[in-house]
Amino acid sequence: MTALAVSNVVLWILVLLLSVVVLALVRQLGVLHERIAPAGALMLNRGPPVGEPAPVLEVADLEGHAHRVGAARADGRSTLLLFVSPTCPVCKSLLPAVKSSGKDERAWMDVILASDGDTLEQRQFVRSQGLDGIPYVVSAALGLAYQVGRLPFAALLDEHGILRARGLVNSREHLESLFEAKRLGVASLQEYFSGAL
Amino acid sequence: MIDPAVGAMLTGAFALLFVSAALDKLRSLQGFAEVFRAYRLLPDGVARLSWLVPALELTVGVGLLARRSRAGAGAAGAALLVAYAAAIAINLQRGHRDLACGCGGPHARRPIAAWMAWRNLLLAGLLATMLLPWIARPMAAADAVTIGAGTAVAALLYMSLDRLLAQVTPRTAPLRGSR
Numbered sequence: 001m002t003a004l005a006v007s008n009v010v011l012w013i014l015v016l017l018l019s020v021v022v023l024a025l026v027r028q029l030g031v032l033h034e035r036i037a038p039a040g041a042l043m044l045n046r047g048p049p050v051g052e053p054a055p056v057l058e059v060a061d062l063e064g065h066a067h068r069v070g071a072a073r074a075d076g077r078s079t080l081l082l083f084v085s086p087t088c089p090v091c092k093s094l095l096p097a098v099k100s101s102g103k104d105e106r107a108w109m110d111v112i113l114a115s116d117g118d119t120l121e122q123r124q125f126v127r128s129q130g131l132d133g134i135p136y137v138v139s140a141a142l143g144l145a146y147q148v149g150r151l152p153f154a155a156l157l158d159e160h161g162i163l164r165a166r167g168l169v170n171s172r173e174h175l176e177s178l179f180e181a182k183r184l185g186v187a188s189l190q191e192y193f194s195g196a197l
Numbered sequence: 198m199i200d201p202a203v204g205a206m207l208t209g210a211f212a213l214l215f216v217s218a219a220l221d222k223l224r225s226l227q228g229f230a231e232v233f234r235a236y237r238l239l240p241d242g243v244a245r246l247s248w249l250v251p252a253l254e255l256t257v258g259v260g261l262l263a264r265r266s267r268a269g270a271g272a273a274g275a276a277l278l279v280a281y282a283a284a285i286a287i288n289l290q291r292g293h294r295d296l297a298c299g300c301g302g303p304h305a306r307r308p309i310a311a312w313m314a315w316r317n318l319l320l321a322g323l324l325a326t327m328l329l330p331w332i333a334r335p336m337a338a339a340d341a342v343t344i345g346a347g348t349a350v351a352a353l354l355y356m357s358l359d360r361l362l363a364q365v366t367p368r369t370a371p372l373r374g375s376r
Contacts, residue, residue, distance in 0.1 A: 005339060012346040019353035026360045033368040089231055 047147035047166065054155070054163040055145040059114075061135040062123060067112060069142065072161045078109045078182070082169075083143060083153040085115050086125035090170055091152045095129050097172035102134065105179060109156075116140045156182055201331045202340045202347075208261050209348035211324055214355070215258030215274060218300065222251035232299035236284050253277060261327065271327025278324065282317035285309045307363050316362075 048054055054070035061067060069081060082098060084091040102111040114137045115122055122138050125131075146155055146166065155166040156178045165181035167174070222229045226248055233247035257277065260270030288296050288309060298309045 008339065009342060012342055012350075015350050016346055016353075019350045019357070023353050023357045023360075026357045026365065030360055030364040033365060 046149075048145070048163055050163050050165060052163060053161050054157050056161065057139070057142055057145055059137045059139045059142055061112075061137045062119070062126065063135070065135065067135060067137065069112065069137075070145075070157060070161050073159050076108075076159045078159055078164070079157045080105075080109055080111045080178070081114055081142075081146070081155040081157065082111065083114045083146070083148045083151055083155075085117065085151050086121050088151045092129065094152050094169065094171070094175070095131070097175055099131075099134075101172065101175055101179075109179075111135075112137060114139060114142050116143050154178055158182065198332050199326060199329050201334065201336065202343045204326075204329075204331045205340075205344045206347040206351065207323065207326060208267065209344060210351040210355075211271075211274065211320075211327070212258045212261045213348065213352055214320075215254045215261070219251040219254035219258060222254070222299070226251075229299060232297050235296055236288060236299075238284055238287065268328050271324050274327075275321040275324040278317045278321035282314040282321070285314045285317070286311075289314070310363075310367075312362050 056068060056070040059067050059069055069079065073079070080102070084095070098111060098113075102109070112135045113131065115125075116138060119138055122136065126136050146153070150168055152169050153167070154169045154175060156164045158164045165178040167178070169175045169178070229251070230244065230247045233250070234241065234244045253273070254277065257270045257274040260266040261274070285298065289311060294308060294310075296309050298307055298313060300307070300313070
């Protein structure tokens with residue numbers, strides 16, 4: 001009977017270890033899939049073409065500062081235009097990534113948030129999400145110019161006012177794919193892959 | 198009639214499942230309220246009471262551990278699981294495949310899938326065994342090993358399967374065609 005009891009305990013220990021190994025393996029598989037999967041901002045086939053001058057628009061942010069979005073900039077900085085809305089849940093989850101990306105890339109890029117609708121609601125949104133440092137533009141014309149259909153939508157303009165990348169961004173990875181697109185000089189992931197093959 | 202060691206193992210595993218699910222939801226009640234509304238099964242007025250779901254889960258999880266409340270908690274838990282399965286099935290029927298399931302914590306935005314409904318039904322079936330009376334027999338030290346290790350292994354295997362089905366399988370599917 002002792003032999004049986006000992007074998008039982010040993011077996012339990014081995015089964016436990018095995019379960020831990022299986023869990024670790026599955027986690028590794030998940031990580032692996034995340035790494036190998038291509039991720040990029042979804043580019044929709046409408047709106048201003050990438051690689052050409054972006055529409056120039058004069059807009060004012062909530063603080064009252066004027067911005068000439070799309071114009072060539074003398075200081076050589078690029079602009080990330082991000083279209084958000086207080087009613088879009090994905091936007092809220094993306095905002096921390098926008099803030100930290102804005103900080104990481106501040107050497108060469110400014111962030112402008114753009115929205116459309118009731119100003120009071122927008123102010124509340126800015127306050128609740130802690131967006132005080134970032135220019136927040138409320139303009140329907142801007143959204144129309146870029147033909148924004150779905151949110152959150154981002155457009156990256158370089159120092160000459162050329163549209164470098166644009167697309168639907170749902171995650172930090174998508175957002176960073178826009179920076180990568182500018183760095184590599186390709187408009188989209190599709191173009192990158194067709195060039196690589 | 199089921200053996201008390203098997204019964205205790207099941208009880209422990211389900212208590213873990215319900216308490217961890219409740220804690221995941223309680224960590225972000227607001228996020229869960231959004232998910233709850235997105236299911237679009239109850240009017241918005243009722244959706245304000247979405248905090249009742251984790252509260253109920255917690256009650257079931259704790260209730261399973263006490264002998265007197267075990268049967269009641271088991272029945273309530275099984276009903277809850279069947280309700281989740283129905284909610285998922287109804288939304289899948291409506292074609293809402295990109296709906297966040299609301300399981301696995303506030304940051305796991307995993308979409309609902311058919312296997313989740315089947316899993317919940319299977320779990321509900323297992324949980325229904327809580328209604329059965331336990332055989333009265335003296336418990337030995339070996340039973341403690343069986344219960345403790347069995348519960349741990351069940352939890353680990355559940356986590357593995359959950360990850361495998363939710364994160365790995367959907368991503369492997371598109372790769373299969375491109376050989």
